[in-house]
Amino acid sequence: MADIVKKHNTSYARYEELINRRDELKKEAFQYHADYVREFGDLILELFRKKIECIQKKKTIEYCQAALNHGKSVDQAHLQAYLEKEMADFQTQLKDMVEEHEAALKSTVVTEKDLLEIKRIYHRLVKKIHPDINPAVTGSEELMDLWHRVSLSYSCNDLKALQELEILVMQALESASFDALDIPDIEEKIIELEREIKEIMETDPYQYKFLLADSKAVEAKKEDIKAEMKTYEDYNKQLDEILEEILGSGVKITWQMNCQ
Template sequence: MDEIIKGENTSYARYEELITRRDNLKKEAFQYHRAYVREFGDLILDVFKKKIECIQKKKTIEYCQAALNHGKAVDQKAMQEYLEKEMAEFKAQLKDMVKEHEESLKDGTITEKDALEIKRIYHRLVKKIHPDINSAVSKSLTLMDLWNRVVISYECNDLKSLMELEVLVNKALEEMELEGTDFEIPNINEKIAELEAEILKIRETDPYQYKYLLENTDSVAAKKADLKEELKSYEDYSNQLDEILEGIMGKGVKITWQMN
């Protein structure tokens, strides 16, 4: 009997440790992604803006050519409505990219002491209200809301919020009489195997792999050079599209590009 209990405790400890490690890696990947956006964001945005400019010009050419093929005049108002519809998704992507870049620039640095305290608090909260460990959490709107707030605060290195949330979590568990409850984890060995596979995948893919790029100054310089080259190719293509459109419509027709 003692061996069975020991085995179960060992599996639980391993499961808990893997959950914490997985979440730590997810957080690190989030931070590497933010660092990547800070480092390359301006160039990435310039490339994407020029790319969607080329797409819009190409669609304009196709629209005008179709009208001329049918012997019809080009209705610029109708064409603009068509372009707005066709470009909506691209412009939404651009808006999200701009927002992400702005948020990455606001990220601050934290001390090593604060980073360790954030990990300690998060580890304590994992034991108490991680949905994979405490099945009661998914059944409680209060606990689920608290857990979601914990995850956001942890990802953003917000020590103050985590400290406040720990107080709220302890109070909620006490009121629900769940503090100190032992939680049974069904199929724990299968879950352990799944976590191990997930951890491996996180470490071997982006954005976690950005870590190795960002740590190498030569690689950073090479990445920026590649982005500048890509931007130049889109600029050249945009000029070519202007020439094609001018040839289709004639020099007397003016197209106003609305990218915002």
């Protein structure tokens, strides 16, 4: 593979440095998000379940009230079909949250030694097949697939996968043929990378870093979630009372929440 043309000034070095910095921050943000889910996931899931329970009951009330206003009886089968349709997006969101929580709980802690090796391998691969460093890579389906796998392994701190991928990348590059490349508009790209880095550091999930480092803030956050759950519990009781009024004393509705 031909060497990429590097400017004699410091632009190329700065560009490569910023790409590595951005990707490192993205990975840190990914890890902070997993830490956040591990810390608050149980409470967040419980809160969301209470929210969708209230939403379903509110939709039931609206459905029943509309039927009664038109002098019609409430068909339970039609009501259930209506609720399943209305609640589908919420159930999908809940399923995704459960899977995210389970994945966070399964993630393992990586040693400092392994983290350093992960960083070294990734930086070597960035020089060779990062599409922003070598745009010609985008023309190779094999190299792009390898790059996506490298990015995922880096985000997940999977040292073994990166070690194996480095071998595959070297094999793929042996058979690749690229002309010498320049990086067009490098100064503009540097400015954009600096903007992107600033945005990552100033927003969630990277900002979770500071919350998670403060034990008092963590406890305060948990208390806030519990307080919000209490409001939904109270609201749930109010909705039950409204349903009792609409459907008549002694009438029961069997809730089929399917909450995972």
